[in-house]
Amino acid sequence: MEITESVEEYLEALFILEEKGKKVAKISEVAGELKVTPPSAVEMLKKIEKEGLVDYRAREGVALTKKGRRLARRIIRNHRIAELLLTEILSVDIDDGLHEGMVCAIEHHITDEMADAVCTKLNHPRICPHGNSIPKGKCC
């Protein structure tokens, strides 16, 4: 299975839940984060588990593996760097309902080199416009 944008969204959601202290997330929490139904979350998580990116245990919940966390960390970094690219460099309001989708579009396509270039331009910021911490890149 290739790592699709949808897989990346799941990894991102799990990383965010981890940031909130939930190392093992309940399916309902993952589903809530992604606005999908619990059965479709389970179906997807089982596929992602086959790739070795998550540990899924029925009844207990789901956790990122080391490999999954490494990927998730990169997507989160790209997401938060994309937010800063839009707000700090392009002066776009990302919370106007119009550009939030833009941030998500960029996060899946921006290269590490581009993210590092934005990061460097902004002096290696540590938090996004929403106050969430930005994982360090090679440039930091």
Ligand SMILES: [Zn+2]
């Ligand atoms: Zn943010």
Ligand SMILES: [Zn+2]
């Ligand atoms: Zn940096």
